[in-house]
Amino acid sequence: MKVLVIDPLKCSGGKSCELACSFEKTGKFNLADSRIKIHFFPEELRFVPTVCMQCRDAYCVQVCPTAALSRDTETGVVNLDQDKCIGCKQCIVACPWGSVKLEHNGEEIIKCDDCGGDPACVKVCTSGAIEYVDADEVVLLKQRETAEKYMKFAQEMSKGVV
Amino acid sequence: MLKGFSGVILRVNLTKGEIQREEINEEWAKLFIGGRGYGEKIIYEEVDPAIDPLSERNKVVIATGPLGGTMAPGSGRIMVITKGALNGTIACSNAGGYFGTELKMAGYDMLILEGKANEPVYLWIDDDNIEIRSAKDIWGKTSIESDKAMRGDTHVEAKTMTIGPAGEKLSKIACVMFDDHRASGRTGVGAVVGSKNFKGIAVRGTKGVEVEDVEGFKEAVRNAYGKLSQHPVASQGLPTYGTAVLVNILNSVGSFPVRNAQEAYLPTADNISGETMVKKTLVKNKACGGCPIGCGRVTEIREGKYKGARGEGPEYETAWSLGAMCGVDDINPVTKAHYLCDEYGFDGISAGVTIACAMELYEKGYMPKEDAPFPIRFGDGDAVVELLKLMGTREGIGNLLAEGSYRLAEHYGHPELSMSVKKQEIPAYDPRGVKGIGLEYATSNRGACHVRGYTIAPEVLGTPIQVDRLAYEGKAGLTKLFQDLTAAVDASGACLFTTFGMEASNYAELLKAATGIPYDEKTLLLAGERIWNLEKLFNLKAGLTKEDDTLPKRLLEEPIKSGPSKGEVNELHKMLPEYYQLRGWDSEGSPSEDKLKELSLK
Numbered sequence: 001m002k003v004l005v006i007d008p009l010k011c012s013g014g015k016s017c018e019l020a021c022s023f024e025k026t027g028k029f030n031l032a033d034s035r036i037k038i039h040f041f042p043e044e045l046r047f048v049p050t051v052c053m054q055c056r057d058a059y060c061v062q063v064c065p066t067a068a069l070s071r072d073t074e075t076g077v078v079n080l081d082q083d084k085c086i087g088c089k090q091c092i093v094a095c096p097w098g099s100v101k102l103e104h105n106g107e108e109i110i111k112c113d114d115c116g117g118d119p120a121c122v123k124v125c126t127s128g129a130i131e132y133v134d135a136d137e138v139v140l141l142k143q144r145e146t147a148e149k150y151m152k153f154a155q156e157m158s159k160g161v162v
Numbered sequence: 163m164l165k166g167f168s169g170v171i172l173r174v175n176l177t178k179g180e181i182q183r184e185e186i187n188e189e190w191a192k193l194f195i196g197g198r199g200y201g202e203k204i205i206y207e208e209v210d211p212a213i214d215p216l217s218e219r220n221k222v223v224i225a226t227g228p229l230g231g232t233m234a235p236g237s238g239r240i241m242v243i244t245k246g247a248l249n250g251t252i253a254c255s256n257a258g259g260y261f262g263t264e265l266k267m268a269g270y271d272m273l274i275l276e277g278k279a280n281e282p283v284y285l286w287i288d289d290d291n292i293e294i295r296s297a298k299d300i301w302g303k304t305s306i307e308s309d310k311a312m313r314g315d316t317h318v319e320a321k322t323m324t325i326g327p328a329g330e331k332l333s334k335i336a337c338v339m340f341d342d343h344r345a346s347g348r349t350g351v352g353a354v355v356g357s358k359n360f361k362g363i364a365v366r367g368t369k370g371v372e373v374e375d376v377e378g379f380k381e382a383v384r385n386a387y388g389k390l391s392q393h394p395v396a397s398q399g400l401p402t403y404g405t406a407v408l409v410n411i412l413n414s415v416g417s418f419p420v421r422n423a424q425e426a427y428l429p430t431a432d433n434i435s436g437e438t439m440v441k442k443t444l445v446k447n448k449a450c451g452g453c454p455i456g457c458g459r460v461t462e463i464r465e466g467k468y469k470g471a472r473g474e475g476p477e478y479e480t481a482w483s484l485g486a487m488c489g490v491d492d493i494n495p496v497t498k499a500h501y502l503c504d505e506y507g508f509d510g511i512s513a514g515v516t517i518a519c520a521m522e523l524y525e526k527g528y529m530p531k532e533d534a535p536f537p538i539r540f541g542d543g544d545a546v547v548e549l550l551k552l553m554g555t556r557e558g559i560g561n562l563l564a565e566g567s568y569r570l571a572e573h574y575g576h577p578e579l580s581m582s583v584k585k586q587e588i589p590a591y592d593p594r595g596v597k598g599i600g601l602e603y604a605t606s607n608r609g610a611c612h613v614r615g616y617t618i619a620p621e622v623l624g625t626p627i628q629v630d631r632l633a634y635e636g637k638a639g640l641t642k643l644f645q646d647l648t649a650a651v652d653a654s655g656a657c658l659f660t661t662f663g664m665e666a667s668n669y670a671e672l673l674k675a676a677t678g679i680p681y682d683e684k685t686l687l688l689a690g691e692r693i694w695n696l697e698k699l700f701n702l703k704a705g706l707t708k709e710d711d712t713l714p715k716r717l718l719e720e721p722i723k724s725g726p727s728k729g730e731v732n733e734l735h736k737m738l739p740e741y742y743q744l745r746g747w748d749s750e751g752s753p754s755e756d757k758l759k760e761l762s763l764k
Contacts, residue, residue, distance in 0.1 A: 013260075013448055015260065016233055016449075029233065030370030031267055031368070045446075126401070
């Protein structure tokens with residue numbers, strides 16, 4: 001099972017992911033229609049991506065009265081069936097990440113579906129802030145990253161001693 | 163309607179407080195692409211080239227290109243076009259950030275500012291809702307404080323254009339700032355905006371941008387990303403070290419002007435390099451709208467008297483202008499000085515070169531000691547910082563420095579010590595050691611400039627091919643080609659840095675898919691040449707002549723004293739006549755009737 005992994009420390013804020021997402025989903029460029037969102041903190045000069053985490057116990061699925069939202073147990077993706085959606089917007093209220101939203105003209109509910117396993121945002125992210133990897137690997141990758149830092153730190157500390 | 167464009171131009175009359183919507187002129191879009199080209203066409207048609215740039219009759223166009231707001235690499239550019247306050251030439255200053263993307267999202271390709279407001283105002287654009295608002299409470303604030311105040315008054319997601327105190331106080335080297343840290347730096351465009359009592363713009367857009375051929379555009383973007391990912395400058399040099407990766411490169415060929423270009427090699431240059439920034443000040447990379455390169459540097463000063471300050475930069479240009487050019491080789495005061503340029507809203511190149519000029523005037527005794535608030539000596543980083551503060555408030559000697567190096571040097575009777583062309587300060591490449599860039603400085607329509615035709619790429623960086631930096635032969639053609647292509651790239655709305663990898667065919671493919679106009683390499687370059695000649699026509703009407711197409715005397719006559727380019731001068735006369743000829747201009751530098759007809763300018 002693959003998941004989108006976001007790293008706010010790496011994001012350089014170029015919004016290419018937002019542009020690519022809206023283009024993939026609508027054939028137009030519109031930041032307001034992007035399923036992924038880069039939040040700017042100008043004072044800190046930090047950029048933080050937020051996107052649907054495809055929760056296992058998704059509140060949006062639980063609150064949906066028409067089962068328009070459902071989780072694919074194989075891929076782990078929470079899918080939205082527009083035909084079943086009645087636009088009650090309770091999913092927007094329920095989502096703790098703010099990752100379910102209305103498209104720019106306020107008509108339809110939209111959310112990330114990992115582009116069916118080939119996310120458009122990842123293809124244009126050159127900073128490494130968004131990656132699409134196996135869930136098992138996430139832990140290993142994080143561990144290795146920390147281990148590498150620790151290794152360098154330990155080497156630095158031991159200079160002239162060992 | 164042409165896709166790629168939003169199709170609407172906003173005309174804001176500040177005298178009357180009126181806002182009008184106008185349609186994009188398709189004929190002009192086809193001839194001038196958009197951005198720099200289209201904006202200059204507006205200025206050419208509507209502004210008398212002979213007026214005082216700070217008069218109410220001057221206008222300012224703030225323009226995106228047809229690639230703006232798309233996922234074309236580096237598409238977040240925004241251009242400020244006007245008759246420049248520094249030298250009266252047609253000025254187009256290009257910046258990154260996110261404002262351009264957001265303006266396009268709101269449904270506008272460009273804005274025309276005209277007239278003059280009675281009191282300080284700013285513009286709030288929220289899709290179709292546009293308001294001219296009072297800026298009385300913001301006037302006087304730095305560009306960064308103004309951005310914060312405007313976002314606070316409008317929307318947390320708004321993107322902003324601002325001027326700082328330098329623009330308000332009509333400094334001829336004032337820039338326009340976008341999203342805090344990106345500058346439309348050159349030719350004093352900030353002063354023109356300030357002269358209109360105009361503090362800036364906050365914009366938020368949710369309408370989006372359409373392209374003509376969706377699948378074709380995706381393919382064009384894939385091709386462009388492919389080219390960039392294979393180019394060592396775009397995929398490694400710029401993201402890893404920022405633009406200041408060039409410090410050691412230019413210094414290693416002895417073409418890094420030092421102490422007001424009295425020398426061109428600094429043994430300790432690495433102290434202000436991109437590599438040193440990574441070790442000492444870098445927090446992270448920053449990318450402008452739609453950019454896969456991410457050359458921006460979020461930095462903080464971690465030691466010394468400026469410890470704790472945080473911002474963006476320096477860039478290669480400011481590491482040089484506020485550093486080497488002033489004889490300073492300590493990254494900390496240089497970084498602080500860069501932050502101050504952003505905050506006051508100064509063109510970092512011109513500000514640094516002007517301070518360097520002041521240092522030489524002082525050291526040579528041409529500036530009386532009583533004029534200086536403290537000794538203004540080369541190598542004193544704190545003096546650079548303190549002088550910038552005086553320039554920002556226009557106090558004491560700062561008042562004169564805020565006019566730029568030419569007027570400063572002329573005031574003290576030594577205009578030859580201003581390292582400028584057409585009164586605009588030179589950037590960070592010594593044309594004695596890199597011949598073609600000298601021709602570029604001399605012929606650039608807005609005065610000395612490296613980004614009108616970056617011949618450094620082939621002359622020093624070896625891309626797309628390596629040519630001999632010391633040769634004169636072939637440089638006229640090279641300069642013309644780079645100038646024409648750059649004009650087209652600027653007009654498209656893409657960042658010039660994407661030319662590290664992308665070729666003319668890539669831009670043509672993107673523009674064709676975006677607009678449906680059948681661009682190819684040939685029509686793209688022809689449009690670029692058309693833009694170049696339009697600028698030239700404006701300048702001729704503004705009173706510029708062949709005599710202005712030159713270099714500072716020092717660069718023509720004083721051989722470099724030391725380093726890898728020792729003994730070199732720039733013999734501009736070996737390139738300029740051929741350049742005029744290749745351009746189809748007469749010996750006085752005026753475009754021929756035939757050339758104007760060929761370019762549909764007549």
